[in-house]
Amino acid sequence: MSKVKPALVQGTRDLSPDMMYKRSYVISVIKEVFEKYAFQPLETPAMERLDTLTGKYGDEGDRLIFRILNSGDFKKEVPADVWQTAESNTLAGLICEKALRYDLTVPFARFVAMNRHAIALPFKRYQIQPVWRADRPQKGRYREFYQCDADVVGSTSLWQEVELALIYAEVFEKLKLPVRIRLNSRKLLNSVALKAGAGEKFGIFITILDKLDKIGRQSVVDEWLKAGFDASGIGSLSSWIFDEKVDLLKVEKHLGAENEGLEEVRFVLEKVKSLNPDAPLLFDPTLARGLDYYTGCIFEVVAEGVAVGSIGGGGRYDNLTGIFGVEGIPGVGISFGLDRILLALEERGLTGFAQVSKACVMVTGLSEEDMPFAAEVAYAFRKAEISTELYPIATKLKKSLEYANKTAIPFVAIIGEDERSKRSFTLKNLKTGEQSSFALTDNQGWMKAFSVG
Amino acid sequence: MSKVKPALVQGTRDLSPDMMYKRSYVISVIKEVFEKYAFQPLETPAMERLDTLTGKYGDEGDRLIFRILNSGDFKKEVPADVWQTAESNTLAGLICEKALRYDLTVPFARFVAMNRHAIALPFKRYQIQPVWRADRPQKGRYREFYQCDADVVGSTSLWQEVELALIYAEVFEKLKLPVRIRLNSRKLLNSVALKAGAGEKFGIFITILDKLDKIGRQSVVDEWLKAGFDASGIGSLSSWIFDEKVDLLKVEKHLGAENEGLEEVRFVLEKVKSLNPDAPLLFDPTLARGLDYYTGCIFEVVAEGVAVGSIGGGGRYDNLTGIFGVEGIPGVGISFGLDRILLALEERGLTGFAQVSKACVMVTGLSEEDMPFAAEVAYAFRKAEISTELYPIATKLKKSLEYANKTAIPFVAIIGEDERSKRSFTLKNLKTGEQSSFALTDNQGWMKAFSVG
Numbered sequence: 001m002s003k004v005k006p007a008l009v010q011g012t013r014d015l016s017p018d019m020m021y022k023r024s025y026v027i028s029v030i031k032e033v034f035e036k037y038a039f040q041p042l043e044t045p046a047m048e049r050l051d052t053l054t055g056k057y058g059d060e061g062d063r064l065i066f067r068i069l070n071s072g073d074f075k076k077e078v079p080a081d082v083w084q085t086a087e088s089n090t091l092a093g094l095i096c097e098k099a100l101r102y103d104l105t106v107p108f109a110r111f112v113a114m115n116r117h118a119i120a121l122p123f124k125r126y127q128i129q130p131v132w133r134a135d136r137p138q139k140g141r142y143r144e145f146y147q148c149d150a151d152v153v154g155s156t157s158l159w160q161e162v163e164l165a166l167i168y169a170e171v172f173e174k175l176k177l178p179v180r181i182r183l184n185s186r187k188l189l190n191s192v193a194l195k196a197g198a199g200e201k202f203g204i205f206i207t208i209l210d211k212l213d214k215i216g217r218q219s220v221v222d223e224w225l226k227a228g229f230d231a232s233g234i235g236s237l238s239s240w241i242f243d244e245k246v247d248l249l250k251v252e253k254h255l256g257a258e259n260e261g262l263e264e265v266r267f268v269l270e271k272v273k274s275l276n277p278d279a280p281l282l283f284d285p286t287l288a289r290g291l292d293y294y295t296g297c298i299f300e301v302v303a304e305g306v307a308v309g310s311i312g313g314g315g316r317y318d319n320l321t322g323i324f325g326v327e328g329i330p331g332v333g334i335s336f337g338l339d340r341i342l343l344a345l346e347e348r349g350l351t352g353f354a355q356v357s358k359a360c361v362m363v364t365g366l367s368e369e370d371m372p373f374a375a376e377v378a379y380a381f382r383k384a385e386i387s388t389e390l391y392p393i394a395t396k397l398k399k400s401l402e403y404a405n406k407t408a409i410p411f412v413a414i415i416g417e418d419e420r421s422k423r424s425f426t427l428k429n430l431k432t433g434e435q436s437s438f439a440l441t442d443n444q445g446w447m448k449a450f451s452v453g
Numbered sequence: 454m455s456k457v458k459p460a461l462v463q464g465t466r467d468l469s470p471d472m473m474y475k476r477s478y479v480i481s482v483i484k485e486v487f488e489k490y491a492f493q494p495l496e497t498p499a500m501e502r503l504d505t506l507t508g509k510y511g512d513e514g515d516r517l518i519f520r521i522l523n524s525g526d527f528k529k530e531v532p533a534d535v536w537q538t539a540e541s542n543t544l545a546g547l548i549c550e551k552a553l554r555y556d557l558t559v560p561f562a563r564f565v566a567m568n569r570h571a572i573a574l575p576f577k578r579y580q581i582q583p584v585w586r587a588d589r590p591q592k593g594r595y596r597e598f599y600q601c602d603a604d605v606v607g608s609t610s611l612w613q614e615v616e617l618a619l620i621y622a623e624v625f626e627k628l629k630l631p632v633r634i635r636l637n638s639r640k641l642l643n644s645v646a647l648k649a650g651a652g653e654k655f656g657i658f659i660t661i662l663d664k665l666d667k668i669g670r671q672s673v674v675d676e677w678l679k680a681g682f683d684a685s686g687i688g689s690l691s692s693w694i695f696d697e698k699v700d701l702l703k704v705e706k707h708l709g710a711e712n713e714g715l716e717e718v719r720f721v722l723e724k725v726k727s728l729n730p731d732a733p734l735l736f737d738p739t740l741a742r743g744l745d746y747y748t749g750c751i752f753e754v755v756a757e758g759v760a761v762g763s764i765g766g767g768g769r770y771d772n773l774t775g776i777f778g779v780e781g782i783p784g785v786g787i788s789f790g791l792d793r794i795l796l797a798l799e800e801r802g803l804t805g806f807a808q809v810s811k812a813c814v815m816v817t818g819l820s821e822e823d824m825p826f827a828a829e830v831a832y833a834f835r836k837a838e839i840s841t842e843l844y845p846i847a848t849k850l851k852k853s854l855e856y857a858n859k860t861a862i863p864f865v866a867i868i869g870e871d872e873r874s875k876r877s878f879t880l881k882n883l884k885t886g887e888q889s890s891f892a893l894t895d896n897q898g899w900m901k902a903f904s905v906g
Contacts, residue, residue, distance in 0.1 A: 004504050006566040006777040009551050012498035014564050017578070020494035036835050038812035038842030038862075041473035045465035045597050046499060046553075046583065047519075051457050066500075069520040069549055071587040075541040084537070088528040096522055098462050100499075111467050113459040120859035122845060125470070130499065134524040144498050157845035159828060166832070271825065275832045324459040359491035372724065375612060379619070379728045382489050389491035392575060392610035406573035409491075 011137030012144050022342055023146075027128060029174045030148050030336055033167055034126040039150045042125040044107035046132075050099045056106050056323060064133045066143075067096035100132040104149045105320075105333070112153055113324035121154025121329075140343070151333030153320055158264060161297045161316065162271040164334045168301055168312060169272070169279035171336070176350055178304040179311070180280050183268060184287035185297050186315070188251070188261025192285065195255070196237050197230025205229070210288040217242045241285050251285060264297055293317045299334060303344035311340045360450060361411040363425070364391040364400040374415040377425050377440055381413075384443060386450060404430060411450065464590030465597050475795055476599075480581060482627045483601050483789055486620055487579040492603045495578040497560035499585075503552045509559050509776060517586045520549035553585040557602045558773075558786070565606055566777035574607025574782075593796070604786030606773055611717060614750045614769065615724040617787045621754055621765060622725070622732035624789070629803055631757040632764070633733050636721060637740035638750050639768070641704070641714025645738065648708070649690050650683025658682070663741040670695045694738050704738060717750055746770045752787055756797035764793045813903060814864040816878070817844040817853040827868040830878050830893055834866075837896060839903060857883060864903065 008014065015023065031041075047068060054062050074095040075083065082094070101107050104127045112123065128148045135141060150167065152160050165181060172179045189206060190199075198205040208223045215223075217238070224234050240246055240254060248266055255262060265283055272279050289298045296316030303311050314334030321329045361381055365374035371394055381388040389409060391400045397414060404412050413425040424439045427449055438446045461467065468476065484494075500521060507515050527548040528536065535547070554560050557580045565576065581601045588594060603620065605613050618634060625632045642659055643652075651658040661676045668676075670691070677687050693699055693707060701719055708715060718736055725732050742751045749769030756764050767787030774782045814834060818827035824847055834841040842862060844853045850867060857865050866878040877892045880902055891899045 004502075004777060006505070006563045006774075006779075007502060008567075009498060009500045009502055012500055014498070014568075015494075015496040016568075017493035017495060020496060024494065036838065036840050038815075038840055040470035040812075041468075041477065042470060043468040043473060045462060045467070046585070047462045047465055047597065049457075049460060049462055052459070063524070066524070066551075067522040068553075069522050069545060071516070071519070073541045075544060088526045091528060092522060098519075100521070110459045114461075115467075115469075120856050124842070132499070144500065152845075155845045159824060159843060159845045162828065163843060163845075271828060274825070275828060321459075324457060326459075359493075362491075371612065372727070375615065375724060375728060385489065387489050387491055389577070390612060390616060392605075392608045392612045403573050 009143070011135070011142055013142060022345075023338065026175065026338060026341055026345070027146075027148065030171055031126070031128065033171050033174070034150050037124075037150075037163055037167055039124045039126040039152075042108070042111065042127050043129060044101065044104070044111060044127070046100055046130075047098045048101050048107055048110070050093065050097055052110055053099050053102055053106060054093075057102055061102065064135055065102050066100040066132050066134055067092050068098040068100065070095055070097055101129075102133060103131050104129060104147045104335075105151075106323075108149070108151060109320045110324060112329060113321040113326040116321070116326055116329070122152050122160075123154055124150070124152040126150040140339070142339070146338045148336040148338055149333055150335075151320075151331050153329050153331035156330050158267050158297070159271070160332050161264075161268045162275075164314065164332065165268060165272045165279065165281050165299065166276055168299065168334060169276055169281065172280075172301070173278070175341070175345065177341070177344060177348065178280070180282055180302050180304060182284040182287045182300045182302065183265060183281055183297065184284055184289075185261035185264045186294050187296060188255070188259065188265060188285065189288065191255050191259055191261055192237065192241065196224065196233040198224070198227070198233075201227065201229070206288040207290070209286060210290050212242075212286050212288075246283075246285060248283060268297060289313060289315060297332070303341075303348075306344045306347040308340045308343045308347065311337045311344055313337075359387045359389045359407070359409045361386060361413055361427075362389040362391055362400065362404045362409045363413045363415065364397070364404075365394045366397065366414070366416040368394045370394060370415045370417070370420050373420045373423070374413075377413055377415060380440060380443075384447060386447075401428075401430075462596070464588070464595055466595060475798075476791065479628065479791060479794055479798070480599075480601065483624055484579070484581065486624050486627070487603050490577075490603075490616055490620055492577045492579040492605075495561070495564065495580050496582060497554065497557070497564060497580070499553055499583075500551045501554050501560055501563065503546065503550055505563055506552050506555055506559060507546075510555055514555065517588055518555050519553040519585050519587055520545050521551040521553065523548055523550055554582075555586060556584050557582060557600045557788075558604075559776075561602070561604060562773045563777060565782060566774040566779040569774070569779055569782070575605050575613075576607055577603070577605040579603040593792070595792070599791045601789040601791055602786055603788075604784050606782050606784035609783050611720050611750070612724070613785050614717075614721045615728075617767065617785065618721060618725045618732065618734050618752065619729055621752065621787060622729055622734065625733075625754070626731075628794070628798065630794070630798055630801065631733070633735055633755050633757060635737040635740045635753045635755065636718060636734055636750065637737055637742075638714035638717045639747050640749060641708070641712065641718060641738065642741065644708050644712055644714055645690060645694065649677065649686040651677070651680070651686075654680065654682070659741040660743070662739060663743050665695075665739050665741075699736075699738060701736060721750060742766060742768060749785070756794075756801075759797045759800040761793045761796045761800065764790045764797055766790075812840045812842045812860070812862045814839060814866055814880075815842040815844055815853065815857045815862045816866045816868065817850070817857075818847045819850065819867070819869040821847045823847060823868045823870070823873050826873045826876070827866075830866055830868060833893055833896075837900060854881075854883070 053065055078094050130144050130146050132144050168181050193199055193202050193205040204227050208220055212220050221238050240250055272281050287300055294315035295318040298315035300310050301312035316332040318330050320331045363374045363378040365371040375390055378388045378390040410430055412428045415425055419425050424437055426435055426437050428435045506518055531547050583597050583599050585597050621634050646652055646655050646658040657680050661673055665673050674691050693703055725734050740753055747768035748771040751768035752766060753763050754765035769785040771783050773784045816827045816831040818824040828843055831841045831843040863883055865881045868878055872878050877890055879888055879890050881888045
C-alpha cells in the first residue's frame with residue numbers, strides 16, 4: 001500500500017459533527033412539516049442511466065453531469081477507428097452508461113413514469129438527498145449538495161399551490177427566519193410579454209426579467225428594447241411592473257380582469273391569507289424563475305435582511321413525465337436550499353440550535369479500580385436516556401477535563417476511591433464550576449441537576 | 454428532447470414510501486443509541502480521489518470501485534500513443550481522478566488523517582451513508598447500499614469494546630430482534646494458529662476458518678491439513694474449537710492462562726454481563742471475520758432463527774490512518790447491515806412498525822363551495838400536529854374514499870353543505886366504518902377520536 005497524502009475531491013467537503021447537528025436540525029424541521037402535510041418520503045439511487053439525464057438540463061447542464069465509467073474492458077466496446085478519431089464528448093457517451101443524479105426532479109419523473117400503475121394519484125412525495133454537478137468550485141458552491149423537494153403530481157388543483165405556500169410559511173416560522181415568499185404566475189407573465197410585443201420571444205423576455213436583481217430596472221428595460229420588443233409596450237409596462245407597491249387591482253387595470261394568471265395568483269393569495277394571516281406571501285409580477293419548465297404559479301423565497309440569494313423556489317409544471325413517454329401528469333413542487341438556509345441562519349445569528357456535542361455528561365475514573373464503577377454510572381445515565389461519554393482510560397482529572405472542554409461536554413461525573421466506596425459520584429458543571437455529590441441511586445437528584453444545567 | 458423508456462441502473466432501486474418508513478425507523482433506533490453513547494455524526498462526500506480508495510480493498514475490491522470520468526476533454530490529457538495502446542485498466546486511471554466511496558472506513562481514515570490536529574482524541578463518530586460497489590447484481594445484493602458505522606479512534610482501552618457490545622445489545626433489544634453477538638479476538642486466533650503450526654500463514658489459517666458456516670467442520674479441518682499445517686496440532690485443536698459449549702476455562706487449558714487474547718475476551722464478556730446481564734454476547738473461538746484489518750477483539754451479530762447471514766460486525770484495528778502517513782492512531786468500530794436487518798425483521802414478522810402512509814386523516818370537500826372550509830379543517834388538524842392530507846379537488850365521496858383506502862389513510866373528514874353551514878365535519882374511521890360528527894372548535898373531541906383510532 002503506497003502512502004497517499006489525504007485530500008478531498010475539489011469542490012466537496014466533509015460535514016463535521018457541529019455542521020451535522022445544524023443541518024440535521026433544519027432537515028428535521030422541513031421533514032416534519034412535509035409529513036404533516038401528508039407528503040411521503042422517497043429516495044432514488046445516486047446513479048441513473050445516462051440517457052435518463054442527458055437532454056433535460058440544456059447543453060450547459062449536460063456538460064455538468066458527472067459520468068461513471070463503465071466497469072470492465074470499456075475500450076473493447078468502442079470500435080477501434082472511433083476510439084482513434086472521436087472527441088471526448090462523443091467518447092463519454094460510449095464508455096459511460098451511468099451518471100450521478102443532477103437534481104431530484106428528473107429521477108422523480110422517472111419514478112412516476114415507471115410506477116404510474118402502482119401509485120395512487122395525486123401522489124405527494126418529498127425527497128431529501130444530495131445531487132452532484134461538475135460546476136467550477138467557488139466559495140459557497142459545492143459539487144455535492146443537498147436538495148429538499150416536495151412535489152405533488154396528478155392534479156391541477158390550485159389548492160396544492162395554497163398548501164405549498166403554507167408549508168414555506170410554516171418551515172421558516174419554525175426556523176425563526178424572517179422571509180418573503182414571492183408569488184407570480186407564468187400565465188400572467190405571458191400576458192405581460194404579449195403586451196410588450198414579446199409574445200413569440202417569451203423565453204428571451206423572462207430571461208432578461210430574471211436578471212432584475214443583478215442588473216437593475218433600467219438595464220432590464222434597455223435589454224428588452226435591444227431585443228426588439230415594442231417600445232411603447234415596454235414603456236407602459238415599466239410604469240407599473242417594477243413598482244414595489246403594485247397590487248392585483250393595478251395589474252388588472254393593465255391586463256384586464258379576465259386573466260387566468262391573475263386569477264390564479266389571487267386565489268392562492270386569498271386562501272393562504274385566510275388560513276394563515278401571518279404568512280409572508282407577496283405578489284411580485286417581476287418574479288420569473290429563470291428558464292425552468294414552469295407553466296403556472298411560481299414561488300421564490302428570500303431571507304429578509306441577508307444577501308444569500310433565494311433560499312427556496314418552485315412552481316407548477318404541466319407535463320413532468322412527458323420526457324419518458326407518459327403524458328398528462330401535471331404537477332407542482334417546491335424546493336428548499338439547505339446550504340443557503342444555513343448560511344442565512346448563521347448570518348442572522350440564529351445558531352442557538354447548534355450544539356458542538358450532543359453528549360451531556362462524561363464519566364471519568366481516576367484509577368483503574370474506579371473504571372468498573374464509572375462504567376456502571378455511565379450505564380445508569382444512558383438508561384435514563386442521557387447522552388453519556390465514558391472516558392475510556394483511568395486518568396488524572398486534568399487530562400479528562402481538558403478533553404471534556406475541547407468537545408464542549410457540559411457535565412463531568414468524577415469517580416475516585418471515595419466515590420466508588422460510597423457508590424456515588426461528584427458532578428461538576430463545567431460552565432459554572434459548581435460541584436455536588438450524588439448517590440448513584442438518587443436518580444431524581446442527578447436528573448434534576450442535568451436539566452438545570 | 455428524445456423520449457426515453459424509463460428504467461433504473463441495473464443493481465439499484467428506488468426506496469418507495471413504505472420502504473422508507475421501515476428504513477427510517479431502524480436508522481432512527483441505531484442513531485439514537487449511537488448518540489446516547491456519545492458518538493457524533495459525520496458525513497463524507499460521495500466522491501473521493503481515486504488514489505484515496507485504490508489499494509485499500511485488495512485487487513478484487515479495486516475492480517469494484519465505480520470511477521467517475523474526468524469532465525471536459527479527458528482524451529487530450531492522455532498521450533496519443535498511450536491512448537492507442539494502453540488497456541482499459543490503465544486508461545481508467547488516466548481519465549478518472551475521482552471515484553465513488555466503497556465503504557465508510559477509508560473516508561473516515563482520510564478525515565481523521567486530514568483533521569488530526571483539530572479533533573480531540575478519543576474521537577467517536579458515527580456515519581450512516583450509502584456506499585457503491587460494482588458487484589454483479591443479484592437478489593438482495595445491490596450496487597448502492599447503506600452502511601451504519603460507529604468507530605472510536607485514539608485509544609486502546611478495552612472499555613470501548615465493552616461499550617460497542619452494549620450498543621449492539623441495546624439496538625437489537627429496541628428492534629425486538631433476537632440476536633447472538635459473537636465475540637473473539639484476533640490475538641487469541643493467533644495463538645490458536647501457532648498451536649496448529651500455522652503461525653506464519655495466519656492469513657490462510659483464518660481464511661479457511663472463516664468458511665466454517667458454509668463448508669462445515671470436516672472441510673475446514675481438511676483444508677487446514679491440505680494447507681500443510683501441523684496434523685497433531687490440528688487434531689488437538691479440532692477437539693475443542695468447534696464445541697458449541699466451549700468456554701474460556703476450556704480454552705485456557707489449551708492455550709495457557711497467560712494469553713492476551715483470552716484476557717481481552719474475558720474482560721469484555723465480564724464487564725458487559727455485569728452491566729447488562731441480558732446482553733446476548735457469546736464467546737466464539739471460531740469467529741474469524743474474513744481477511745479484514747482487525748488486530749484485537751472482533752464482533753459479529755447473527756439474527757436468531759433467520760438465515761440472512763451476519764447483520765453486523767466489527768472489531769479493533771491498530772493503525773487506521775497509516776495508509777495516509779499518519780501513524781499510531783488505533784481504533785475500534787462496529788457496523789450495522791441495514792438491508793439484512795430489515796430482511797430479518799420481515800422474516801420474523803416484526804413489521805408492525807411500518808406504516809404505508811404517515812397521513813392520519815384526509816379531508817375531502819364534496820363541492821367547490823366546501824373546499825375553503827375543508828382547507829380550514831385541514832389547517833386546524835395540522836396546527837394540532839396531526840398529519841393531514843387535503844384531497845385537492847371537490848369530488849364525490851366514492852372517489853376520494855377510494856384514494857384514502859389505496860394510500861391506507863385511516864380517517865376521512867367529510868365536508869358537505871350541511872357540515873359547512875354548521876362549521877363541523879363528519880369523521881369516518883375507515884377501519885371500523887364508524888362515523889361521528891364534530892364541531893371544528895371541539896378540538897378535545899376530535900383529538901380523542903384520532904388517538905383511539
